[in-house]
Amino acid sequence: MATARRRLRRLAEVDEMLLAAQWAAVHGEPRDDRDPMIHPGGDGTPELREYALAELAMAQETHAMTARSLIADTLDLMHRLPRTWAVVAAGKCEPWVARRVAVISRPLLAGPVDLVDRAVSRAIAGHAPSTVLELARAKVIEADPETHAAERDRIRHERYVRLSRSDEFGYRHVIARVTAGDAAWVDATVERVAEILASTHGHDHNHDELRSIAMGWLARPVDLLKLLLDHAQTDASAEPEQPAWAPDHLADTVERLCALPTRKLAALRGRGHLFVHVTDAALRSGTGVARVEGVGPVMVEQLAELLGHADVTLQPVLDLAARPRSDAYEHPEPVKDHVWVQAGGDVFPFSPRSATRGQVDFDHSSPYDPAGPPGQTGPHNSGPLRRRHHRWKTHGRYRCRTAGPGRHLWQTPNGLCFLVDRSGTRRLDDDEAELMLSAPEGVEIHPDPGRWAHG
Structure with a gap:
C-alpha cells in the first residue's frame, strides 16, 4: 500500500510537470515585438513568453518564480536529460x-550534459538523494572543467547576507554566503565571545x-x-608588544577609536530604518502585539530589544481614514x-508580503490619464508592486483595479480573476468577478467568504 501510494504521488508530480511543459509549448512564440521571451532552461531548451508565467502561477495558486522553476526543470x-x-x-x-x-547541470552546454544524464539515470532509482546529487556535481565538473571554473568566478558575485522572517517569538536567522576563510574567522570570534560571556551568563544559557x-x-x-580587550590574555614575557599577525595600523586604529567622542563612536554602527505598527492602546498599556516590517509580529515588550540603545526618530502616525490625493503622476511621499x-505589501496575486517599502513601485491600478480628471493619484487608485510585477501588469495584459482600501481585483489575460487583500489571495468565480468588475468607481463589493470556502 505504501509503495503504491508513493508511486501515485510521484506520477501526480509528473502530471504537473507535463502540464508545465505543455503551457511552455503553447506560449513558445511572441505575440508581437513588445512581447519579451525568456529562456528559463539550459542550453538546448525552448524559449517561453515571460508574461505567460504569472497566469500559470495564479492557476496553480503559487508565485510566478515557482512556476518558472517548474517549467525550467521540466524542460531541462x-x-x-532524457534518460533521467x-x-x-x-x-x-x-x-x-x-x-x-x-x-546543478544547467550551466553545461547541451553536448557535455549527456555525461551527467548517463550517470544519473543509472543511479537515481537505487541510491539515496545525497548520493545522486553528489554524483551529479562530480559529473558536471568532469564534463566541462572550464565552465565549472567560470561558474566559480560567477558565484563569487552571488555572496550575500540576508535575514529570515521573524518567528512568533521575535527571533530571526542570519543567513550568509561568505568565503570559507571569512566563515572560519566569524565562527572563531563568535566562539571567543561566547567563552567570555559564559562567566556571566553560563549559569542560565547553554553553549548555543x-x-x-x-x-x-x-x-x-x-x-x-572593549569586551575582547577586557578579557585579553596578556603575557608580556611570551609575546611581543604587537603580535606578528596584527596589521601595521593596529596601534593607530586603537588610538583613533580612543579619541572619538561618544556620539561618533555610536555612529560607527551605521543607521537603519525600523517600521513599527502598533495601536494606541498597546502604547498606553505597554502590552500587546506590534508588527515590525521585515520582522513580523512581536510583543510590545520586545521592542526595546529590537531598538537597543539606538537613537530613535519617530515618524508621525498615519490617519488611514484620510484619503490624500494628488494631481501629479508621481506619488508624493505622504x-x-x-x-x-x-x-x-506587494499586491500582486500570491506574492509574498516580504518586500520592504524601498523594493516596490507605487503603481496606478487604473492607468493614469494626463488628460483625465484631477486627483488620480492616491490610495483609491494605487498599489505597491515589485518591479517585475509592475512590468507584467503594464505590458502583459493583466488587468487590475482597486476594490476598496487595501483590496485589489486582478484579471489575467485568459479571464481568471483574483481578489488580493489583507487576508491573502482568493480566486473569484465568474459571477463574483463580473459583479466586482462592473461596479461603479468607488463602490465596494464584498463577496460572501463562505462561497469561497465551498467553491
Missing part, C-alpha cells in the same frame, strides 16, 4: 531529486544560546573591542506612506 529534463526523465516519468524515482540535478548572544556583539564593534500601510 525533457530536452537535456524516462526514469522520472515512470514513477521510479523522486521528481524533486531529478529537478535538483537539472539545476551563548553563541547566539555573541553574534549580536558583532553588530557593536566598539563594545566588542501618499506612498498611506498606500504602503493600507496595502501591507
Whole structure:
C-alpha cells in the first residue's frame, strides 16, 4: 500500500510537470515585438513568453518564480536529460531529486550534459538523494572543467547576507554566503565571545544560546573591542608588544577609536530604518502585539530589544481614514506612506508580503490619464508592486483595479480573476468577478467568504 501510494504521488508530480511543459509549448512564440521571451532552461531548451508565467502561477495558486522553476526543470529534463526523465516519468524515482540535478547541470552546454544524464539515470532509482546529487556535481565538473571554473568566478558575485522572517517569538536567522576563510574567522570570534560571556551568563544559557548572544556583539564593534580587550590574555614575557599577525595600523586604529567622542563612536554602527505598527492602546498599556516590517509580529515588550540603545526618530502616525490625493503622476511621499500601510505589501496575486517599502513601485491600478480628471493619484487608485510585477501588469495584459482600501481585483489575460487583500489571495468565480468588475468607481463589493470556502 505504501509503495503504491508513493508511486501515485510521484506520477501526480509528473502530471504537473507535463502540464508545465505543455503551457511552455503553447506560449513558445511572441505575440508581437513588445512581447519579451525568456529562456528559463539550459542550453538546448525552448524559449517561453515571460508574461505567460504569472497566469500559470495564479492557476496553480503559487508565485510566478515557482512556476518558472517548474517549467525550467521540466524542460531541462525533457530536452537535456532524457534518460533521467524516462526514469522520472515512470514513477521510479523522486521528481524533486531529478529537478535538483537539472539545476546543478544547467550551466553545461547541451553536448557535455549527456555525461551527467548517463550517470544519473543509472543511479537515481537505487541510491539515496545525497548520493545522486553528489554524483551529479562530480559529473558536471568532469564534463566541462572550464565552465565549472567560470561558474566559480560567477558565484563569487552571488555572496550575500540576508535575514529570515521573524518567528512568533521575535527571533530571526542570519543567513550568509561568505568565503570559507571569512566563515572560519566569524565562527572563531563568535566562539571567543561566547567563552567570555559564559562567566556571566553560563549559569542560565547553554553553549548555543551563548553563541547566539555573541553574534549580536558583532553588530557593536566598539563594545566588542572593549569586551575582547577586557578579557585579553596578556603575557608580556611570551609575546611581543604587537603580535606578528596584527596589521601595521593596529596601534593607530586603537588610538583613533580612543579619541572619538561618544556620539561618533555610536555612529560607527551605521543607521537603519525600523517600521513599527502598533495601536494606541498597546502604547498606553505597554502590552500587546506590534508588527515590525521585515520582522513580523512581536510583543510590545520586545521592542526595546529590537531598538537597543539606538537613537530613535519617530515618524508621525498615519490617519488611514484620510484619503490624500494628488494631481501629479508621481506619488508624493505622504501618499506612498498611506498606500504602503493600507496595502501591507506587494499586491500582486500570491506574492509574498516580504518586500520592504524601498523594493516596490507605487503603481496606478487604473492607468493614469494626463488628460483625465484631477486627483488620480492616491490610495483609491494605487498599489505597491515589485518591479517585475509592475512590468507584467503594464505590458502583459493583466488587468487590475482597486476594490476598496487595501483590496485589489486582478484579471489575467485568459479571464481568471483574483481578489488580493489583507487576508491573502482568493480566486473569484465568474459571477463574483463580473459583479466586482462592473461596479461603479468607488463602490465596494464584498463577496460572501463562505462561497469561497465551498467553491
